[in-house]
Amino acid sequence: MLEYRVEIALWAISGIIPFFMLNIWTNNNLNESINISDIMLSRYFLCAFFVRQFSVVWVVFSFEEDSLMGKVSPYLIQPLNPFFRYFAQHLAEQITRFPFALIIAFFFFIFNPESLWIPNLGILLLSIVSTFLSFLIQFLIQSIVACLCFWTEKASSIERLLFIPTLFLSGLLAPVVSFPAYMKSWIYLTPFPYLIDFPANLLSGNETNISGGLSMQILWIFLLFPLFKKIWSQGTKKYTAMGS
Amino acid sequence: MVQNIIDVRNLSKSFDISSKEPGLKGTIKHFFRRQKKSLKVIKDISFEIKEGEIVGFLGANGAGKTTILKMLCGLIYPSEGSILVTGYLPFKRKENFLKNITLIMGQKQQLIWDLPPIESFYLNASIYDLDKFEAKKRIKKLSEMLEIDEELFIPVRKLSLGQRMKSELIAALIHEPNILFLDEPTLGLDINAQRNLRKFLQKYNKETNATICLTSHYMKDITSLCKRVICVHEGAISYDGKLDLLLRKLSPVKEILIVCRSEQDAIRLGNSGFTVKNKIKNEITIKIENNSITSSLKTILNNFDIEDLFINEPPIDEVIGKVLIKKDYDI
Numbered sequence: 279m280l281e282y283r284v285e286i287a288l289w290a291i292s293g294i295i296p297f298f299m300l301n302i303w304t305n306n307n308l309n310e311s312i313n314i315s316d317i318m319l320s321r322y323f324l325c326a327f328f329v330r331q332f333s334v335v336w337v338v339f340s341f342e343e344d345s346l347m348g349k350v351s352p353y354l355i356q357p358l359n360p361f362f363r364y365f366a367q368h369l370a371e372q373i374t375r376f377p378f379a380l381i382i383a384f385f386f387f388i389f390n391p392e393s394l395w396i397p398n399l400g401i402l403l404l405s406i407v408s409t410f411l412s413f414l415i416q417f418l419i420q421s422i423v424a425c426l427c428f429w430t431e432k433a434s435s436i437e438r439l440l441f442i443p444t445l446f447l448s449g450l451l452a453p454v455v456s457f458p459a460y461m462k463s464w465i466y467l468t469p470f471p472y473l474i475d476f477p478a479n480l481l482s483g484n485e486t487n488i489s490g491g492l493s494m495q496i497l498w499i500f501l502l503f504p505l506f507k508k509i510w511s512q513g514t515k516k517y518t519a520m521g522s
Numbered sequence: 523m524v525q526n527i528i529d530v531r532n533l534s535k536s537f538d539i540s541s542k543e544p545g546l547k548g549t550i551k552h553f554f555r556r557q558k559k560s561l562k563v564i565k566d567i568s569f570e571i572k573e574g575e576i577v578g579f580l581g582a583n584g585a586g587k588t589t590i591l592k593m594l595c596g597l598i599y600p601s602e603g604s605i606l607v608t609g610y611l612p613f614k615r616k617e618n619f620l621k622n623i624t625l626i627m628g629q630k631q632q633l634i635w636d637l638p639p640i641e642s643f644y645l646n647a648s649i650y651d652l653d654k655f656e657a658k659k660r661i662k663k664l665s666e667m668l669e670i671d672e673e674l675f676i677p678v679r680k681l682s683l684g685q686r687m688k689s690e691l692i693a694a695l696i697h698e699p700n701i702l703f704l705d706e707p708t709l710g711l712d713i714n715a716q717r718n719l720r721k722f723l724q725k726y727n728k729e730t731n732a733t734i735c736l737t738s739h740y741m742k743d744i745t746s747l748c749k750r751v752i753c754v755h756e757g758a759i760s761y762d763g764k765l766d767l768l769l770r771k772l773s774p775v776k777e778i779l780i781v782c783r784s785e786q787d788a789i790r791l792g793n794s795g796f797t798v799k800n801k802i803k804n805e806i807t808i809k810i811e812n813n814s815i816t817s818s819l820k821t822i823l824n825n826f827d828i829e830d831l832f833i834n835e836p837p838i839d840e841v842i843g844k845v846l847i848k849k850d851y852d853i
Contacts, residue, residue: 352632352694355595357620358649515599515613518537519592 293330294382296323299451312456314484320393321482322453324386325405329477330450331379332372333413337364338437341424346431351519359510361421368417397481404488405481411495412473418502419469425506428513443468449475453484469498527701527733528571528594533603535564535589563589565757566603573700574731576723578738578748578765582846586757587737588705594735595625595703607701621650624699628709631690633678639689640674643696650697657696664692668722684715691722702726704736708743720746741838753845761845772841775809780822781830782806791826804829 300323302308304316314322341364344350353360387394397405423440426433445451447470454465454475465471476491539561542552564586571577579587592598593605596612596619605612610619633642640661647657665671668688673681681689687707695702704723708716720743727734738744744751744765751768753761761768775797782788782804792798796808796818810818815833822828 348627348630349632351592351597351627352625352630354597354615355620355623355625356646356649357617514615517598519597 293327293334295450296326296330297386299323303452308456312453314453314455317393318482318484319453320390321395322478322484324383324393325478325481326450326474327382328379328481329409329412329474331375332409333416333473333477335368335413335416335420337361337368337417338420338424338434340364340367341421342427342432342434345427348519350517354514354517361510364421365417368413372413395483397483401480401483404492405477408477408480408492408495411492411499412477415469415495415498415502416473418499418506422502422506422509425509425513428516443470444473447471448473449478453479466494469494469502472498524572524574526570527573527575527608528569528735529604529606530570530594531568531604533564533567533590533593533605534562534601535586535593535598536560536562536601562601563757564593564600567754567757567759568603569752569759569762571733571735573733574727575750576727576734576736576748578736578744578751579754580737580744580751580842580845581754585754585846587754590754591625591703591705591735591737595623596620597625621697622699623701623703624694624697625703626690626694626705626707628687628706631678631686633686633689633693635678638675638677639681639693642678642689642693643674646693646696652697660696660698661692664695667725668692669718683710684712684718687711687715687719691719695726698730700730700732702732702734704734704738706738707736708738708740716740716742723747741842744842745838755846768845769838769841770812772844773812773835775811776815777807777809777834778819779805779807779832779834780826780828783827783829787826787828791822794825 300320303319303323341350341360344353344360350360353363419440420437423433423437426436430436447454447465447468449471454462454471457465472491472495476486476495479486480488480491537560538558540552540556540558542548542557567590579590581587589598593600594607594612596607596615599613608619608622610616612619633639634645643661644654644657647654647660652660661674665674668691670685670688670692673685674689674692678686678689691707702723707723708719711719723734723736724747726732734747736743736747748765750763751761751765752759753768777799780788780791782791785804788801788804788806791806791808792801796810799807799809801807819831822831
């Protein structure tokens with residue numbers, strides 16, 4: 279079982295992009311242009327790491343593989359939508375990641391003791407809700423893309439296309455506040471800043487519109503869910519049960 | 523009166539298939555202008571299946587057997603015609619319909635690879651709304667029927683193919699479905715495992731009166747389980763009826779090896795009007811039509827000095843093989 283433990287540790291470590299970005303930002307004093315202190319910036323990227331750990335989604339890859347291997351067929355004749363299986367898998371893996379994420383945070387604070395802070399309980403709870411909503415948005419977006427497997431077989435290519443705006447506009451590489459004003463107004467109309475930027479700002483204590491952010495997250499879920507249901511019902515009519 | 527549990531009327535299924543010429547030129551052409559054609563794989567078929575029946579679907583590779591099963595269990599959408607299974611349209615995949623059926627595909631698994639089968643059983647039990655006590659009871663009953671015990675606690679990846687298949691069966695039957703769709707369930711199993719699986723299916727059918735629709739390329743599966751067969755040839759039904767009737771039609775004569783006490787008797791027998799296949803010394807093989815076996819044997823035993831006698835059935839694979847290449851059997 280050693281390989282499984284190593285795999286779990288590698289998952290957690292693979293999400294450390296925010297720490298690289300923190301290094302780039304602080305070494306080049308980029309934060310001065312957006313009036314965020316070094317401490318708040320390091321807290322932001324640590325929170326971005328945590329939010330990413332608990333909102334990362336790979337359902338499109340699982341579904342694509344299962345479709346091509348013919349594994350979706352037995353799931354389809356059970357009285358439970360197969361996406362519930364993937365949803366449960368994601369939740370289980372998030373729980374598994376938690377201790378590793380805590381260990382990484384522990385080392386982060388050892389090297390950056392000035393960044394240590396304890397968020398108040400209310401903010402912590404809202405951040406957990408917001409991170410979960412971020413996970414739901416990403417899960418729905420990827421599930422919609424995954425359903426394209428019924429038409430194209432290689433839905434993950436479309437997901438790779440979506441990864442670019444997710445990477446740049448979600449706040450993983452830079453807080454959205456650092457973008458030019460004319461871009462920000464457009465970015466906030468997309469679901470991307472509510473995936474990492476908003477929950478990370480909320481948890482790190484940076485200034486953010488809590489009710490506005492949560493409302494936008496809920497709005498996107500309400501928009502995406504019927505779209506998923508529609509594409510699922512159309513897609514299953516196209517299903518040819520190949521590979522099985 | 524036994525009710526029809528499956529009712530299929532004028533069912534057809536077409537698939538869009540794109541073709542590509544070989545080489546770079548073909549690839550570029552395919553990229554810009556894909557050539558698609560519609561292929562009708564099931565052509566206007568109709569049949570009914572009664573509750574408790576075990577029906578074998580026979581046909582060559584690509585004949586359409588599996589496509590029929592997939593449409594019956596609601597996996598794929600029919601292009602034309604209607605299907606009713608236990609009164610439901612399968613493709614609607616209503617909860618009550620799904621709780622009544624199961625699909626088992628040889629060498630395709632639903633068990634979680636890295637966990638012991640027992641974990642998958644409890645997962646399925648939850649999906650089918652069974653409480654833990656009931657699930658435990660059913661797992662015990664099925665594992666006793668299949669003679670599997672300790673293996674249920676070993677990760678699936680460490681089990682043999684036969685053990686995995688038994689576990690698959692438990693996972694697929696834990697909700698006690700009324701209709702079983704089995705697509706080549708004995709594929710890849712050794713002779714003993716095949717026999718055990720057949721015994722289990724017979725027992726399950728007897729105990730629960732479940733309806734079983736089965737496809738298999740192993741004729742032993744068909745002959746030992748199915749009284750009725752539906753032969754599919756290029757997407758159309760070429761025969762639907764009793765298996766023994768089909769066998770009699772396809773193989774109207776039996777070969778009888780007769781060992782006479784003397785060579786003279788064998789010569790005399792050979793000249794008495796029977797069709798002789800071959801003769802070696804005092805052993806002679808003759809062909810007799812199925813409907814005159816009793817009277818012919820009576821004549822032989824009364825008129826010749828016979829030491830021994832063997833009735834040979836023609837190999838079943840050879841007989842059924844004829845079905846796979848013929849379009850229509852009017853019996």
